[in-house]
Amino acid sequence: MGFSFFRVQRHNVFNYKPRFYDAEKEEREKRRRQLWAEDGKDIPAEGAPGSTIKGSFxxxxxxxxxxxxxxxxxxxxxxxxxxxxAYIxxxxxxxxxxNLFNK
Structure with a gap:
């Protein structure tokens, strides 16, 4: 079970690598980054905290x-x-x- 009072257990880190390459997705992402840059906005980082749950709250x-x-x-x-x-x-x-039942 690995209980210890003196050492804090580290969290698991997973290195996910996709098994396929999607050229259309890459083009969409590239176009999206270009549009963000044209508008002068900061490009949101992949996996940035809150980037995927902006409207969920x-x-x-x-x-x-x-x-x-x-x-x-x-x-x-x-x-x-x-x-x-209670009224009834x-x-x-x-x-x-x-009296009906007592007869």
Whole structure:
């Protein structure tokens, strides 16, 4: 298992090398770099932190909001059902109903 109190374990590093060459992809990347350079923008580095997940935080925030909204609606429905059930139990006269079964 390799537990140790004195030494921090190093992370695994993988050197992935693709098995095929895609000329079309290389051309697209070259054109993309040229367009970035023409616009005067910095060319994003491959594998730069946050380069592939730029919009994913907005998606997570929207998803969390919709889940919270659904949770609130579910809670309100359950609360109204319990209030209605308590009203029926406390306010309705069950003596006639009970007398039907006692005969």
């Amino acid at each position: 907005n998606y997570l925030i929207d998803r969390r909001k919709s889940q919270q909204r659904a949770s609130r609606i579910r809670t309100l429905i359950i609360l109204f059902f319990l209030i209605f059930l 139990i406390l306010a309705v006269d069950f003596t006639k109903f009970i």
